[in-house]
Amino acid sequence: MRKGLLLLVVFSFVATGCSWFGRGNPTPTPGPYPAPAAAPQPAPTGAVDLEQAVIAAVERTTPSVVSIGTDQGGLGSGIIVSEDGQILTNAHVVAGSRLLAVGLPDGRTFRGRVVAADGSVDLALVKIDAQGLPAAALGDSDQLKPGQFVIAIGNPLGYYRTVTFGVISATNRNVRAGPGGQGLENMIQTSAPINPGNSGGPLVNLRGEVVGVNTAAAIDPTLGEKAEGIAFAVPVNTAKQRLQQWARAAAGAPAAPAQPFLGVTLGETIDPFLARVYGIPTGVPVVSVVPGGPADQAGIRPGDIIVQADGRRVETAAELVEIIRSKRPGDKLEVRVWRRGQELTLTVTLGG
Incomplete structure (x- = not known):
């Protein structure tokens, strides 16, 4: 049996108490069922419009959706993005596989090969030898x-x-x-x-x-x-x-300029309410750090809260990303973090 492929991301949830209705009370006798309507009632116009829109969208897209089987027994999906057989999928779907079986909606199966992949965004490009395919x-x-x-x-x-x-x-x-x-x-x-x-x-x-x-x-x-x-x-x-x-890259053209890289996974912005409740500053929490990456080498650690970068106050992840994108790989970036009640200033050499 093939195993379906999917990343699982971990979240923590706050459990809340709940009570059962009627605990300790006898179950009431249900009343009689209402008589069925003589004829089905027409769906509201808005519901019909939504239903038709969904059907139309599915019919437009489904011919471009393929199955991808791997030599490790995995099964994933892909999206045809060109008429000549380029298929977009997740990098984790094809990771470690040399042989891919790509199934088209019309029943044909092709051997696929990975031509590009980028694990940092979990995307990969698969190629099959086919023409005239319906691109999404x-x-x-x-x-x-x-x-x-x-x-x-x-x-x-x-x-x-x-x-x-x-x-x-x-x-x-x-x-x-x-x-x-x-x-x-x-x-x-x-x-x-x-x-x-x-x-x-x-x-x-x-x-x-x-x-x-x-x-x-x-x-x-x-x-x-x-x-x-x-x-x-x-x-x-x-x-x-x-x-x-x-x-x-496939055409041999000069590569686009490398993008600056900090090497962290950022969490959700800490808003003023949470900051007051927990006695922490507003800012952007660091969830994880790429081992050996720029942030790791500079001393940034999981659990730190980034409160300032390049001399500018940072309230959201978008603000931090904007600052990073204004730099070039190899530039020095001064980052101020809050860690266990203390603020530290660290200098990061951005990667590319």
Whole structure:
């Protein structure tokens, strides 16, 4: 049996007490069931419109969704992004595999090969020898809003081209794949159910445009079980950037300038309310540090709260990223962190 591939990200939840209705009281006798309606009631117009929009988006996108089987018994999903057989998927789907079997919706199977991969964003590009394939439409993930409807399509547990539905729960999430696992930044959080085998498949808006690459589901560490309604996707704009870089490299063009690299996974911003409750400063918490990376070498540690960078106050992860992107690899960046009641100033040499 093939094993579905999916990253699991760990979250901690606060348990709340609950009580049972009617504890110690006899179960009341149920009343009679109401008589069935003589004829089905028509669905509200808005519901019909939404249903048709979902169906249309699925029909537009499904022909571009493939299955990817690995020589290690894994099964994932992929997105056709060019007519000549380029397929976008997650790096963790194809990691360590030499032989890939790519299944198309029309029933054909091709041998695939990995032509590029970037574990820092968990994306990979697979190539098959085929022509005239239906490439998916790629949208703009920067325009996503919490509450927006989205659809996940993939091959969870071997159920090919399964469709699930949900909303954008949040954007710009920073998550970590398991204890000590890799950090993934700027992720899309969605309530659309994602299960093993969904990895690499598309997250789609109601226009049938791919807005994300389904990647990970959250688990509750206290129960060791997958948390329902909390899943994550790589933004499609991140994928488009990598596709452009890989295309330039394949064409022998000069590589795009390297981006500065700090080497940390950032947590959610500490707002003023939490800061007052716990007696800590507002800022950006460090969840994990890349071993041997720039931040690690400078002495930044997990649990630190970054409160200042380059002489500027830092309140959010976006502000810190903006400062880093204004630099070049090799530049020195002065970072001030809060650690166990003390503030420390550290100098980081940015990587690239």
